[in-house]
Amino acid sequence: MKLSKTDKIKIIITIVxxxxxxxxxxxxxxxxGPIQKHFPEAGVSMVQMLVTAPTLLSIVVALISGALVMKISKxxxxxxxxxxAGVTGFLPFLADSFWLLFASRALYGISLGLAIALNTAVVxxxxxxxxxxxxxxxxxxSVGAGMVVVTTVGGFLGGFGFEKSYFINSIGFISMLLIAFCLPDTGTVKTEQGEKLEMTPRVWTMTLxxxxxxxxxxxFSTNIAMHLGGSLAGSTVVxxxxxxxxxxxxxxxxxxxGTVTKATKKYTLPIAMLSFSVGGLLVMLFPANYGMLIAGAVFCGFSQGMFIPTAMVEVSNAVKPAATAMAAACLTCGNCFGQFISPTVLNTASKLIFGETATSHVYLLAVIGMxxxxxxxILCTKKKLV
Known part of the structure; x- marks a missing residue:
């Protein structure tokens, strides 16, 4: 499809x-932090899963979306x-209940699964x-920009009571209108007769x-609010x-x-992973030092900003065009599965190894693992195994 400059701008607005x-x-x-204090009956892992719970449903939705695009347009x-996203974001206003909040976050996973899998397919x-x-x-x-707006504005609103942070979910309705206005409707995905949506070994490697x-x-995201120490402890703004x-x-x-990948070449993914290791170490060692925490956040952000799009390009290039949505869905499932099990796996490991569940121990385990x-x-790349 030949696109004009205006068409490309509209599509980029859609992607944003x-x-x-x-x-x-x-x-x-x-x-x-405030949610944990307000709902003391909920354990630390359950509170942290308010961030990761959407990923469970998003795994299912992402997989389904790979086939849905052949019946319903993107x-x-x-x-x-x-x-x-908009509706589920406002559901917690109906009652002061942790389980309603948890359920609304889980249902948001429908939006998350569709957005992650189909964003790559649109590109x-x-x-x-x-x-x-x-x-x-x-x-x-733009994912980073979304997180900046969501977390900084959400943190500011949360200063007036954690419930006020729910208003940030208005973004769901705004995004809905922008997508409706800017994204061309190219219909359903067509495949040649007898063509199967086959995944290559490269897709499975990227998923792992x-x-x-x-x-x-x-x-980083699930522990930072509870990791802050000294004068920073408990600050939703920080x-x-x-x-x-x-x-x-x-x-x-x-x-x-684009510039980074040209320099790092085939080692872009492991370099992205090591960026987190540096950032996680700084966060673990300096919970009360705002400057060092910021430096740690930068390295962790670099990791996600480098890894996710590079992996998405890898899977989209590894399959035929008709299978792009399914390949992206597979990678999405891997990403979401890792997020979903993270609090349980690392908190349990912290308890077993150190005798207690502490954010510093979780960060240490994450740094070592990454x-x-x-x-x-790196070893497998050198031996051309991946």
Whole structure:
């Protein structure tokens, strides 16, 4: 499809809108501390799962979306995703109940699964070659921008009571309108008669790496509000700002991704993983030092901004065009599965190894795990096993 400059701008606006829907996953991240205090009957892991719970349903939805695009257009699915994000975001206002809040966050996973899987499919449909890499970087940057807005504004609103942070979910309705106005409706995905949506070994490799990356990377967002020490302890503004810095670093990395990948070449993914290791170490060692926490947030943000779009480009290039949505869905499932199990796996490991569940121990385990995974990827790359 030949696109005019105006058409490309509209599609990029759509990509940004979809990315903002993804950013809503972290809308409660800055207020996890106050939520834990307000609902003391809920354990630490359950409170942290307010961030990761959407990923469970998003795994199912992402897989289904790979087949749904052959029956329902991507535009209609994405408009629906925006609507669900807005509605579920306001459900917790109906009652002061942790389980209603948890259920609403889980149902938001419908939007998350559609947004993550189809955002990549939109990029792959309208852009090719180096332009695809550049736009995928813009996508990563816009996800970061969404997280900046969601977490900083959410953290600010949370200062007036954690319930006020729910208003940030208005972004879902705004995104719905932008997608409806800007995204061309190209209809359902067509396949040649007898053609199967086959996944290549490269897709499965990226799915495994995505699960490992997010298993450890999500610890930044799920633990930071409860990790702050000294005069910073309990501050929703500080935790919101740090998550915003994390997202800002993701934006910067997304904008320069094309240049970075040309320099790092086949080692882009393990370098992205090691960036988290540096950031996680700084966060673990300096819970009361605002400057060092910001530096840690930057390195962690660089990791996500480099890893996710690069992996998405890898899977989209590894399959035929008709299978792009399914390949993106597979990677999405890996990412979401890693996020979902992260609190349970790492908190349990902390308890077993150190005798207590502490954020510093969780960060230590995440740093060790990510470093080991990056080393394995580097070794396999050198031996041309991946």
């Amino acid at each position: 809108a979809i990315s903002f829907i993804q950013g809503l996953q972290f809308c409660v991240s800055p207020v996890l 535009k209609k699915l994405l408009v629906f995703a925006g609507l669900v 792959a449909e309208f852009f090719e070659g180096d332009e695809r890499v550049a736009v995928m970087g813009i996508q990563a940057a 790496l995505g699960a490992l990356e997010m298993l450890f990377l999500i610890t 935790s919101g700002n740090l998550t915003g810095v994390f997202s800002g670093a993701q934006i910067v990395m997304g904008l320069i991704l 470093t080991a995974a990056a080393a394995a990827v």
